[in-house]
Amino acid sequence: VSGSVNASIVRVDTGIFTSQAHSLLERQGVFALSDENVAAVLPATVADRLDHILPPGETAKTWEQLGRLLEAMDAAGLDRDGHVLAIGGGVVTDIGGLAASLHRRGIAWTAMPTSLVGQVDAALGGKTAVNLGGGKNTVGTFHPPAAIVVDPTLLATLPDRHLRAGMAEVLKTALVSGTDLTEAVIDLPLSAMARAEPAAVDIITRCLATKDELVTADLTDQGPRRLLNLGHTFGHAFEALALPDLVHGEAVGLGLLCAARLGAEQPDAEPGLEGRLREALSRWGLPTTWEHDPQAVLDEMRRDKKRRAGTLRLVVPLAPGRVEIQSDPGRQRLAAALAAVGHSVSTS
Amino acid sequence: VSGSVNASIVRVDTGIFTSQAHSLLERQGVFALSDENVAAVLPATVADRLDHILPPGETAKTWEQLGRLLEAMDAAGLDRDGHVLAIGGGVVTDIGGLAASLHRRGIAWTAMPTSLVGQVDAALGGKTAVNLGGGKNTVGTFHPPAAIVVDPTLLATLPDRHLRAGMAEVLKTALVSGTDLTEAVIDLPLSAMARAEPAAVDIITRCLATKDELVTADLTDQGPRRLLNLGHTFGHAFEALALPDLVHGEAVGLGLLCAARLGAEQPDAEPGLEGRLREALSRWGLPTTWEHDPQAVLDEMRRDKKRRAGTLRLVVPLAPGRVEIQSDPGRQRLAAALAAVGHSVSTS
Numbered sequence: 001v002s003g004s005v006n007a008s009i010v011r012v013d014t015g016i017f018t019s020q021a022h023s024l025l026e027r028q029g030v031f032a033l034s035d036e037n038v039a040a041v042l043p044a045t046v047a048d049r050l051d052h053i054l055p056p057g058e059t060a061k062t063w064e065q066l067g068r069l070l071e072a073m074d075a076a077g078l079d080r081d082g083h084v085l086a087i088g089g090g091v092v093t094d095i096g097g098l099a100a101s102l103h104r105r106g107i108a109w110t111a112m113p114t115s116l117v118g119q120v121d122a123a124l125g126g127k128t129a130v131n132l133g134g135g136k137n138t139v140g141t142f143h144p145p146a147a148i149v150v151d152p153t154l155l156a157t158l159p160d161r162h163l164r165a166g167m168a169e170v171l172k173t174a175l176v177s178g179t180d181l182t183e184a185v186i187d188l189p190l191s192a193m194a195r196a197e198p199a200a201v202d203i204i205t206r207c208l209a210t211k212d213e214l215v216t217a218d219l220t221d222q223g224p225r226r227l228l229n230l231g232h233t234f235g236h237a238f239e240a241l242a243l244p245d246l247v248h249g250e251a252v253g254l255g256l257l258c259a260a261r262l263g264a265e266q267p268d269a270e271p272g273l274e275g276r277l278r279e280a281l282s283r284w285g286l287p288t289t290w291e292h293d294p295q296a297v298l299d300e301m302r303r304d305k306k307r308r309a310g311t312l313r314l315v316v317p318l319a320p321g322r323v324e325i326q327s328d329p330g331r332q333r334l335a336a337a338l339a340a341v342g343h344s345v346s347t348s
Numbered sequence: 349v350s351g352s353v354n355a356s357i358v359r360v361d362t363g364i365f366t367s368q369a370h371s372l373l374e375r376q377g378v379f380a381l382s383d384e385n386v387a388a389v390l391p392a393t394v395a396d397r398l399d400h401i402l403p404p405g406e407t408a409k410t411w412e413q414l415g416r417l418l419e420a421m422d423a424a425g426l427d428r429d430g431h432v433l434a435i436g437g438g439v440v441t442d443i444g445g446l447a448a449s450l451h452r453r454g455i456a457w458t459a460m461p462t463s464l465v466g467q468v469d470a471a472l473g474g475k476t477a478v479n480l481g482g483g484k485n486t487v488g489t490f491h492p493p494a495a496i497v498v499d500p501t502l503l504a505t506l507p508d509r510h511l512r513a514g515m516a517e518v519l520k521t522a523l524v525s526g527t528d529l530t531e532a533v534i535d536l537p538l539s540a541m542a543r544a545e546p547a548a549v550d551i552i553t554r555c556l557a558t559k560d561e562l563v564t565a566d567l568t569d570q571g572p573r574r575l576l577n578l579g580h581t582f583g584h585a586f587e588a589l590a591l592p593d594l595v596h597g598e599a600v601g602l603g604l605l606c607a608a609r610l611g612a613e614q615p616d617a618e619p620g621l622e623g624r625l626r627e628a629l630s631r632w633g634l635p636t637t638w639e640h641d642p643q644a645v646l647d648e649m650r651r652d653k654k655r656r657a658g659t660l661r662l663v664v665p666l667a668p669g670r671v672e673i674q675s676d677p678g679r680q681r682l683a684a685a686l687a688a689v690g691h692s693v694s695t696s
Contacts (some may be wrong), residue, residue, distance in 0.1 A: 036549050041416055061417045063418075067415075067480065068480070069482060070480055070487055071481045072488075074480060074481035074482075075481060101489065102488065103486075103487065104485045104486070105475065105476075105477070105488045105489055105490055105568070105569075106489065106490065106568075128453075129451065129453070129645045132415065132419060133418070133419045133422035133423060134422075135422060136416075138422050138451075138452070139418055139450045139451065140450065140453045141449065141450065141453055141454065141489065142453055142454065220453070220454075221453075275569075310409075312513060318372060333668065
């Protein structure tokens with residue numbers, strides 16, 4: 001329902017996961033959800049208490065899986081005072097939050113994100129979703145969790161590729177935030193994030209604060225919150241065409257480079273921004289080129305635009321902290337921006 | 349989301365349906381929904397413009413049908429400014445409102461109820477739902493329609509049995525409202541309702557006003573709105589055991605008699621209320637007895653209680669306008685109340 005306020009209590013600290021999970025699981029009427037990959041790396045005292053385990057990955061974010069989850073919640077006798085605990089990456093919190101918003105017309109939930117994307121982005125803001133009819137996140141609600149518990153030491157359990165991919169979302173949020181955070185992110189080695197070193201924890205906390213500010217101002221994504229789509233319009237098209245060869249964060253990283261090239265056309269853009277982003281992504285081991293057919297990408301962006309808002313709105317970085325929204329940049333300028341990730345294969 | 353306000357614009361008038369439907373259908377981005385039975389009796393100029401037609405009856409209120417409807421809305425390219433028009437009985441408005449709340453995380457919708465239950469009860473208040481896992485309305489949202497258009501002349505298209513059944517919901521709402529409305533309802537011949545005579549239109553308007561007041565005070569059904577469950581706790585159990593032999597309104601009518609018998613135990617209850625209700629239901633051609641196994645009904649009520657709130661809360665009429673909530677009345681008193689609909693078959 002539009003107009004609701006994001007009121008999640010966010011706690012970020014190293015080592016808090018197990019005790020926070022236990023204290024919730026000891027309560028009556030808590031339904032704990034995770035996926036196969038995450039369940040395998042959780043402490044046994046938490047893993048043994050899970051009520052429902054999703055198959056891993058984006059392919060689990062379906063209408064059918066949501067139906068099975070809701071049936072399991074019903075069978076467990078969860079009433080209107082019940083509570084969903086979602087432990088996992090963005091897929092688990094997206095589908096868990098949606099199930100919480102639908103069960104008995106809405107119950108409370110807690111997110112304990114285990115992925116870097118989840119910790120800096122997906123769990124906060126109340127956007128819940130599954131994929132239906134070929135599009136991403138076509139069906140969902142705005143239903144902020146009561147609490148978000150972020151334990152960066154969980155990042156050590158992440159497959160390397162997903163930790164790298166998460167850095168693209170971190171960089172995106174930093175670019176929206178400003179120079180200080182962007183510099184700190186660009187300077188961060190991947191190993192510091194994997195080990196949850198103080199500099200990494202500080203960055204996660206500041207990314208969450210940036211997102212919280214934008215979301216609180218605009219829960220239903222009509223205005224300032226849209227800035228967080230930076231890199232995502234190109235990224236969604238890459239992801240749609242390349243799944244499962246590109247994971248979400250990788251596609252967002254490539255999208256950032258295209259968006260930066262679009263921004264470089266503006267007279268007040270900071271020179272060399274695209275190069276600095278490319279260097280950082282590359283240092284973290286993320287792809288900075290992707291072999292593609294530009295026609296196919298542009299067609300996919302047009303399909304996405306038709307599905308969404310009628311106009312294609314691109315978020316474009318001019319400099320850290322200076323990000324603008326461009327409406328319908330036109331096919332030619334978009335094609336030129338795609339050259340930022342090179343390796344094009346022309347079909348015509 | 350709790351705390352939202354019911355803000356539906358309600359219009360009640362004879363003969364407004366076609367022009368109101370046309371003016372909405374002429375707009376861009378309106379997705380019109382109905383079911384097979386209703387589509388067959390609508391004016392062709394409206395029926396020809398429907399975008400999706402559900403199978404008829406309560407059996408259409410499923411997770412699978414909701415998924416198909418959402419896929420059709422996605423395929424139609426409905427964006428965030430899109431609008432759902434639901435034309436039909438309670439099933440169509442329940443499922444249509446739920447789809448509207450989920451598509452692109454929530455779009456606006458209009459209800460044009462065609463059944464008597466829909467016109468006095470189901471369309472107003474924002475409760476949307478489908479059935480999942482054996483229970484009724486286990487999954488849903490609170491998502492009030494932007495507008496509700498009630499044209500009582502549509503009642504002439506209703507199968508006789510459903511018009512009769514609707515009178516039980518009218519009587520329920522009147523009992524919650526007070527003496528004046530209750531007397532007016534008890535005195536109303538079924539034919540006046542079928543012909544949308546002024547007395548009938550007046551009753552529909554006053555029922556809607558009663559419901560609107562309770563819903564606005566308590567959208568998420570934590571307090572005063574619960575009074576509208578009068579007759580429904582017994583009724584849901586009857587319906588669950590007898591579907592499709594009892595339609596919803598018939599089950600509610602029987603439930604009213606049981607609730608009245610429970611109320612008659614109170615010292616300040618109005619004598620003879622159960623008899624007056626029975627006489628009215630009977631005059632409208634509704635069943636006032638139902639052959640049942642009391643153990644099975646009590647077991648079903650207990651199952652329902654487990655599914656819902658932990659405590660069984662029964663709404664009990666003492667007199668028109670005087671309705672109280674009794675918590676966990678106990679198996680013996682419930683069994684005694686069931687005798688109000690007689691024809692018991694004991695299994696023990």
